[in-house]
Amino acid sequence: MLQIALWKRLSILMVVLAGLALAMPNLFYERVERHNDAAKAIELQGATPELTAERAGWPGWLPNGLVNLGLDLRGGAHLLAEVQVADVYADRMDGMWPEVRDTLREQRDAVGPIRRVDAPPGELHVRIARPEGMEAALAAVRDLARPTVTLTGVGSSDIEVRGEGDLVIVQLSEAERLATDNRTIQQSLEIVRRRVDEVGTREPTIQRQGADRILIQVPGIGSAEELKALIGTTARLTFQPVVSRTDNPNESPGPGNVLYPDIEDDGVYYVLEKAPVVSGEELTDAQPAFDQNGQPSVTFRFNPAGARKFGQYTQENVGSPFAIVLDDEVISAPVIREAILGGSGQITGNFTVEESTQLAILLRAGALPAELVFLEERTIGPELGADSIEAGKIACIVAFVAVLGFMWASYGLFGLFANIALIVNVGLIFGLLSLIGATLTLPGIAGIVLTIGMAVDANVLIFERIREELKSARGPARAIELGYERALSAIFDANITTFITATILFAMGSGPVKGFAVTLGLGILTSVFTAIYVTRLMIVIWMERRRPKTITV
Template sequence: MLQIPLWKRVVIFGVVVFGLLYAMPNLFYDRVERHNDAVAAIEAQGATPEREADAALWPNWLPNGLVNLGLDLRGGAHLLAEVQVEDVYAERMNAYWPEIRDALRDERETVGTIRRQDAPAGELHIQISQPDGMARAMEVVRGLAQPVVSLTGVGSTDIEVAGDGDMLIVRLTDAEMAATDDRTIRQSLEIIRRRVDEVGTREPTIQRQGTDRILIQVPGIGSADELKSLIGTTAKLTFHPVVGRTSDSEEDPGARNVLLPSMEEEGVYYILEETSAVSGEELTDAQPTFNQQDGRPAVSFRFNPAGARKFCEYTSENVGALFAIVLDNEVISAPRINEAICGGSGIITGQFTVEESTELAVLLRAGALPAEMTFLEERTIGPELGADSIEAGRIASMVAFAAVLVFMALSYGWFGIIANIALLLNVGMIFGLLSLIGATLTLPGIAGIVLTIGMAVDANVLVFERIREELKTAKGPARAIELGYEKALSAILDANITTFITAAILFIMGSGPVRGFAVTLGLGILTSVFTAIFVTRAIIVIWFDRRRPKTIEV
């Protein structure tokens, strides 16, 4: 018999209502967006009358999820950056030097005195005064090697050691360089994502392309230059002992020293020890503040326990000496250490504006980029172009919608009207699912929805044509409808499962616009099958129970 239990009807229409309820906020997009921004600002920075007014624009008990608009719909900035992974090799060798130095000093009787020499990036050259002890020196350094932490470098060590006369040469292995490249890109991705998230942008696209490139797309940001200023600097904070001060930019700083310009004093340069005493990587927090002495904007910072201990030890041992605070190879300030600083916190002062101190705090909290980035491609997409895209997508959707509705009504009469109702519910449920999962809608995503509109009625066409076939065999209306749904089910599932597999492959293998198309297509397939198999059948059953027609026309 053509019947659906009451509990199944409740579940079917409950799912529909649930989907439409989550889609509803998109009808009031601007109002809900202002509400969400105000709520987030109140939680982070406290309430103000303006924020409370915006928060009251939408009831808190209603869903407030929105379909995020992608770069091509909302406007924003697009960058393609190349990470200079080679920069990390020299840092790896610098980090190895203290450990190797201490190990070789313990073998002084065999290797003699040691002196570090200049070397290419990724190599460490150490001259020993007793070449006869080269074999022992190589053995000691090889004992410091660590296994490569990567799937492709299993069984390999991170350094290889060679001797050339009185010169001990230490270099990174190929396996370690490949692993370092991968770690550098992953770390850069995470830091960029944190920096962009700090600004509060919605659904940025930050993903790896190739071996050393990163694609960054941020909807809603003003320009590519604004995005570059946020992520383009390494924000590398270090603390160095001061060797001297000069006004000659060409002066030779000496071995293992660097010459860096002063940010505050034009024409002044500081000679610093190349090896930093404390690194900004050991910071745990940074906040914009004001210097209590002169009221100028500044940035307060706090170290983790290891950094606080190192900072305390160094300042205790060097009271009276100058100590340079270096940001991105510029000396912010070089104060004198008047006493030991053991509280684990401090303040960075300089010629900052409020905006600059806020941006610096954001960069320091997110961490330093491990390597410099070169921007190969940059584009700014204005909101006007996004509005044009939305309008074009809206017109295309309406034309497709109207054509399908008219075709179904003319071809299948009352049954076609029922299919049209299910189609309207289907589109609403797609937007509900997009809002629920926080997906981003792009122009290809709109194309996926338009394609779904055409595909959504395909299942109903299969059912209705099967009902027609059953009616020709002189079966009653109830039996014909029941057999129509049963016999069309396998064809509906086969067609939609294969299409869903295609959408899944596009999502896994694709990126950017391709994934946006795959998301809307995949969700559209799920809602289409649900509405065709369950919703239209439930509506037909309810209509049939009330009218009890002796004959039907499809």
């Protein structure tokens, strides 16, 4: 008998209502978007009357998920950046110098006094006073080597050590360089992603291209320059001992030291020890705040290792100045009045509220491990996105009208049932896209248009099968039941092959191809659901109410 249990009817109805409820916010896109942005800003910065009013523009008890619009629909910024991975080699050698120095000092009887000398980037050169002790020096430094663990470099050391005359030369091994390159790119990707996401932008595309390049596409941001200002800042924070202060920009800082300008006072420079006491990598949190004078500042907190080193240094150097350095510029150089043992502190300067907020974001995200050089930049205006959306709307409307007209002309009342299911189908697609936070692009719209054309395939198979069953002189209820049962295998076979194709496109493709695959795959799931369950439920309800003796499909 053509029957559907009550619990199945309620389940189908609940799925449809839930999908349409999730899709509903997209009908009020700008209003809901303002509500979401205001709610996030209140969470990060606190409430203001303007933000509270924006948040109240959409009821909090209603769904507020939106289908994110891609760069081609909304406008935004596009950047292609190259990561200067060679910079990391030099940083690694600078970091190894204290360890190498202490090791060679233990061999003083054999090698004599030692001194670091200038070297090409990525190499550490140490001159020893007694070249006859070179063998002992090389053996001592080689003991500092650690294994490089990669798929291709298992068993190799992270450094190569050789001697030339009276020079001990240290550099990274080839296996370690490859591993360092991969780590640098991955770390850069994660830091750029955190920086972009934390300022409230929607669904950025951040992915690796080639060996050392990163593609960054951010919908909804004003310009490529605005994006560069945020991403291009290294935000490398260090705390370094002060050697002296000078007004001569050409003064030689001496070996093991650096000369950095004061960010606030033009013409003032500081000679600092190159090795920092604590670095920004040991920060666990940074928040915008106000100092005791009511001026914007940034508070920070170290992890246990950083807090221990910071506390020990300040305890041993009370009365001495130390410098807070951001991207090779001295923010301030206060004198240590007392030991700072709590692992937290405050950065003050001539900040505005916006500058202190942005600095806190950069410090929380962490320092970029290497400089980014922007090879390509584009700003896509919202007008182009509006034109794309309008063209997509027209394509969807044309597809809708053509399919609805064909189904009504071909199958009459049953065609109207299929048309209602088609409308529900599109609503469910947008509900699922909103639920998973997917990004809709022009290829994604193409996937929806294709789904509209394909969505009635299952209904066509079912209706044609019902026609065949009616010719066998069975009753209409039995013909409808057999039509659904015997069309199922063909429906599943056709849609599974298409779904497999969409899965492969999603796994192997990137960017726009993935957008097309997502909408196509979701469209297949919703079209099968609406064809098998929604249209059948409507037909069953109609049959129960009308109880026709004969039907015409």
